[in-house]
Amino acid sequence: MTTSIWKATAQKSNFPPLQGDITTDIAIVGGGITGITSAYLLARSGRKVVVLESGEVGGGTTGDSTGNLYSMIDKRLHHIQSKWDKETAGKVARSRTAAVDLIGELVRKYSIDCDFKRVPWYLFSETNKKDETIEKEIKAATDYGLQVEELQELPLPFSVSKAIKVEGQAQFNPAAFVKGLSQNINSGNCSIYEQSPVHHIEKGDKLVLSTPAGKVTANKVIMATHTPKGIYALQTALYPYREYAIAAKLRSGDFPDGIFWDTEAENHQSMRVYRKNGENYLLLLGGHHKVGQEDHYEKFFQRLEQKARKYFDIDRIDYKWSAQHYKPSDGLPFIGESADDNIFVATGFSTDGLTYGVLSAMIFDDLLNDRGNRWAKTYDAGRFTPIKSAKTFIKENINVAKQYLKDLPGKSEVDSLTEVKPGEGKVIEIDNEKWAVYRDDEGKVHSHSAVCTHMDCIVDWNDAERTWDCPCHGSRFKTTGEVIEGPAYSPLDKRKMISKE
Template sequence: MASLSGKHISYWIDSTPTANFPALSNNLSVDVAIVGAGITAITAATLLKRAGKTVAIIESQQISTGVSGHTTAKLTSLHQLIYADLIKNHGEEKARLYAQSNQAAIEFVAKTVAEEQIDCDFSRQSAYTFTETEDNLQDIEKEVEAALKIGLPATFVRETSLPFPIVGAVKFDHQAQFHCRKYLLHLIKQISGDGSYVFENTRVEQVKENDFCQVITNQGIIQAQDVIVATNIPITDEGLFFAKTYPKRSYIIDARIAKDKAPQGMYIGSGEKYYSIRTTPVNGGLLLLVGGGGHKVGTVENTEEKYLDLENYARSRFGVESIDYRWSTQDFVSFDRLPYIGKLTPLSKHTFVATGFSLWGMTKGTLAGMILADSILGIKNPAADLYDATRATPFLRPQSIKQNLQVGTHWLGSRLKGLNKSLEDVAIGEGKIVTVHGDKVAAYRDETGEIHAVSAVCSHLGCVVAWNSGEKSWDCPCHGSRFNCNGEVLHGPTVKDLKQF
């Protein structure tokens, strides 16, 4: 395998300071406890604090270092190709509400940036979904027609400023892009104080709802009237959101390019294999972000190939001077293409969740924060019913049946993994499932030859994890939990580390 180019960290995280909030040290009580500190949590906290509520944000790692710190940060209601499908499956009225709520999220960010003069590289841009082949042209044309029908700012174009020809594209005007972490770090500064708190390095292990809510963490307990679980995928098993979505991982590289080679606008391809493209200003120059290579978490071991593919694509299409960064992240895809935002279960009165943003959570996380803040404040939000998290779930759609069957297959198939393999079979730099005294062990041998061995059985619901070579992590193919090579949780739904050996 050729060596990979670029620093292995998200540009958004590398270009911003750490926030350094304390961990929880005493039990306390607030109006609203908010679990997680990504775009959903911080938007909700901002609105609730503005409305006079006391809030506590509880983040297991650091502020905005989850998916919101690894995104492409396009703010658009053009979610590749979606409106023709939404109209077909949900009807014109619901598709219009989806469009309007996503447009409202863009305008919420724009207004917040303007009012608070947030230095976050926010700029208005057009968004494009393009095709380079005649095969997908009809889908593009249908999308333009559907988008126009529900009042979106869509046009069909045959030319863009991309440095290669396209066959056609749907273009939305007056969309936006930003540096999401700069935006969130600005907002979070206003949360602490006057009875409100922000905690980092504090993992929530359980949320209980009785007469009042209790958020049980590894550092203490927070009591609250309401709780928002904004952990990307809920860490609570109630509601079965891990079964109503599937985790999709995707890759990004940042390449330095000359300003005169840079395309104007934000782009995403269509069809089986596609790339996402935008630029961002950096120290007087420009970085080109190219994303792609999406797959279900835990189903690709050699993920380094994904980075190489992005690099080849960027070098062959754009005048790349250097590859500066590479990173990857994941989001949860909802089977009916609508996110889940609202009460955790039909019986919940005070516990709320948001998930299933399907890789478009810059707007959907923002609108989730808006809807959940409204629910807690007793304000009727026009989009709340559309995204109702307790709605009848399309378990029976072909895609969800396939994904759930795959989960079953992984569970059964993984029982056979690692048979007849021992620690000696693990080469330097390699991760393998091996058997030690009859137990399945996830073993990684680092560059110094030392073995890091943890249980291979996922601490969520017991599937066997799979190696991810690009990130040197153990990823669960069932519901997307991820762990570092020492077994520490990187991504939920699990809240427990892998067992040590």
């Protein structure tokens, strides 16, 4: 089983499911860091808010993240300077600093028990191949009032060529923060419902959100679902990637405080320590790839474990998990009103979304209260940036087009059900229809249409998590067909398959 250290150790929240029909001013879909912080700020400013969460508060990507909070970005500030300009990169750094500071204030104000701590952020290269990246980032960070230092050594068990250190960044337990904040929202102005998936939004003068046991009628909707649910043109500018994580219990030794990013390791790696109840855990993350486009997913965990054991005295790997992020085409997230009137989105956060999620909440609080926001224009969800987006847009959309070729007749992973072993999933073609077939450990076959219910792409079997993952826009489904995450609203179609046993 894969589960994150945060989710495995989090206290259960117990908000009820929605039963019956209600009206509100603002409906927020999703109870991650974006949804809960938005609810907190909007309720504080006197607005009536309802949060609808399909599972548990903090149980989405927020609870699968690393818990690092920083002004810098995964894509690097100097890339934003060259793709956009110095002013935009400055806004990114300053707006993110403000969001990290707000988290610190909320933790203090409500004494949220989430191990929030100020720590430095480091980006380093192991050999001189990436020194130039480090040098450019030092220069960019210095431009924006951050406290920057260049280093040639780090307190790590391997040598580094060059590193940048930025003081005053932070770490916390993300699930504990979100759960803690959800307990401190003005309950006169806000109701939270868990186990209440929104499966449809009827658009009109009022917006009507349907859940299994009730409806919410609202003036405005914030889609805080990590990526917008349903079909939006914006999805051509969002690219889903998965990344892997382990929490390894240290038998001896320790790991220094700080956020450590290795720019040279295969596809970039991130390291931090988490200390709880006398146990020290090394969290190691990395190995990203497009969702649904690998043959074997377990290898990403194995690589992380090998690296951890090479350099540290590891007792055992207590938690392993993977999670998804959405890269934006022009390097900046999309925050604001969508093409649908009165529906607001917050997406394209890459792996920087704990801070961007809180920043989105700050922007929504201003926009929905008719106050100006100095960063709203930079992140405007309706922006059109063909030149800045072109390279990534073309590459990623050719990739999506190729995934549709898997739907061509005759493309089948196996010829008969007998070839699907216990614990395995395969796409099989019967009478020109593609089926996602899973055989459980007891030998029972579970079959669904392999056609993703978002935009008809063929799903792919993920052997590490036993899920069906869509390679086009990142929707993921359980072996029972239910949606786990991504833009799809509906489960995989469960029709009776004519046996090919």
